[in-house]
Amino acid sequence: MEFGKDYGKPEMFATAVMREIKDGEIVFHGLASSTPMVVMKAAKALGKDFTYVTLSDGVDHDWNRPPYVASTLTENTYTGSVATFGLDEIFDLYASGKGDIAFLSCLQIDKTGRIAMSYVGGDYDHPKLRGPGGAGSATLTPVTKRTIIWKTAHDKRTMVEHVEFATTSPAVDKEFTLITPLCIFRKPVGEKLLKLECIFPYTTVDEVKENTAWVIDETEVPVMAPPTEEELAALKKVDPNNILAFEF
Amino acid sequence: MWGSDLVAKNPDFYHIYKNPWGDDEVVCVRALVPDYAILHVQEADIYGNARILGPSYQDALMARAAKKVILTTERIVGTYRMQEEPKLTAIPHFLVEAVVELPGGAKPGICYPEYLTVDWADHKAYQKAVKADEVKQFADKMLEGRA
Numbered sequence: 001m002e003f004g005k006d007y008g009k010p011e012m013f014a015t016a017v018m019r020e021i022k023d024g025e026i027v028f029h030g031l032a033s034s035t036p037m038v039v040m041k042a043a044k045a046l047g048k049d050f051t052y053v054t055l056s057d058g059v060d061h062d063w064n065r066p067p068y069v070a071s072t073l074t075e076n077t078y079t080g081s082v083a084t085f086g087l088d089e090i091f092d093l094y095a096s097g098k099g100d101i102a103f104l105s106c107l108q109i110d111k112t113g114r115i116a117m118s119y120v121g122g123d124y125d126h127p128k129l130r131g132p133g134g135a136g137s138a139t140l141t142p143v144t145k146r147t148i149i150w151k152t153a154h155d156k157r158t159m160v161e162h163v164e165f166a167t168t169s170p171a172v173d174k175e176f177t178l179i180t181p182l183c184i185f186r187k188p189v190g191e192k193l194l195k196l197e198c199i200f201p202y203t204t205v206d207e208v209k210e211n212t213a214w215v216i217d218e219t220e221v222p223v224m225a226p227p228t229e230e231e232l233a234a235l236k237k238v239d240p241n242n243i244l245a246f247e248f
Numbered sequence: 249m250w251g252s253d254l255v256a257k258n259p260d261f262y263h264i265y266k267n268p269w270g271d272d273e274v275v276c277v278r279a280l281v282p283d284y285a286i287l288h289v290q291e292a293d294i295y296g297n298a299r300i301l302g303p304s305y306q307d308a309l310m311a312r313a314a315k316k317v318i319l320t321t322e323r324i325v326g327t328y329r330m331q332e333e334p335k336l337t338a339i340p341h342f343l344v345e346a347v348v349e350l351p352g353g354a355k356p357g358i359c360y361p362e363y364l365t366v367d368w369a370d371h372k373a374y375q376k377a378v379k380a381d382e383v384k385q386f387a388d389k390m391l392e393g394r395a
Binding site: 055056057058068069071073074075078084086087088118124134138139141142165166167168169170171 | 251
């Protein structure tokens with residue numbers, strides 16, 4: 001598959017996120033998460049056997065029905081569900097250690113995985129930018145086996161040296177991952193810092209470094225394989241309205 | 249909540265206690281007790297038994313947390329509907345203070361399966377009304393011809 005011809009950054013990003021999902025897992029994404037929504041539908045289309053829980057109460061909704069708006073609070077993630085399981089129940093489930101993946105995002109993040117979701121700039125009471133807050137991230141990050149932060153921008157305003165006010169930060173005993181349009185950073189279990197794990201085919205370690213405010217120690221990392229024909233077909237199948245493009 | 253700066257920032261809301269069953273510590277979150285929960289449902293009877301026929305989000309939980317609950321409903325139904333399937337009653341009557349029959353009451357938002365997409369024009373008008381302190385005028389317009 002050739003970059004710019006067969007696939008672009010959104011498709012590579014989506015593929016990288018999709019490859020994180022394994023059979024048998026319980027997977028959740030938050031509000032305003034059209035990108036992981038499309039990815040999870042595509043993972044279902046690929047035949048991955050996992051459980052999809054969402055804020056709209058639905059458990060394993062009918063993924064064949066394409067999303068028509070870039071919202072995760074519609075009947076699209078409810079219709080055809082096999083059960084209902086509300087967000088309060090999802091929080092309890094994850095708190096009891098049964099949740100495998102939570103796909104969350106952020107306004108800013110640093111090398112220790114401190115995440116700004118409450119505000120950026122100014123102070124808590126007088127912020128320059130007020131964020132959505134930390135209901136999901138602060139509750140789920142410390143208890144989820146694998147928190148995966150998806151962020152469709154990779155620049156020094158987002159990947160900062162130090163997050164002033166952390167809405168949440170990773171637990172040492174949990175895996176923690178950051179996926180951007182350029183690469184994957186991962187904090188393994190037992191460690192405290194994000195490491196550059198791999199880059200995508202169309203970029204270089206130097207480009208990643210130029211766009212990241214923290215110091216990246218890794219000099220040579222693997223290049224992730226481009227999306228396969230099957231992965232691209234799955235994305236196309238579940239997303240004819242190209243909701244994936246919304247975040248890019 | 250471990251790892252969040254919110255815990256230290258809001259001591260009135262979060263408190264760290266020693267786990268009574270272990271040597272570690274736990275973060276306790278103060279319960280929210282709203283004076284009112286105003287909830288829109290698809291079906292309610294005149295006593296306040298309510299059925300939520302789509303995503304219920306945290307409505308049932310809010311009904312239990314609030315001091316008083318006001319329901320707006322797409323339609324009033326007979327209590328026999330609840331008696332047929334008691335499990336579908338998400339909010340029982342004894343939690344409810346008042347019921348208002350208000351078809352379209354969740355607009356410009358969503359009420360499954362009655363109206364499935366957000367009405368963005370009305371939503372923007374609402375945002376504008378909030379900023380201009382004209383919510384009453386906005387509500388009057390939404391309710392035109394219904395009173």
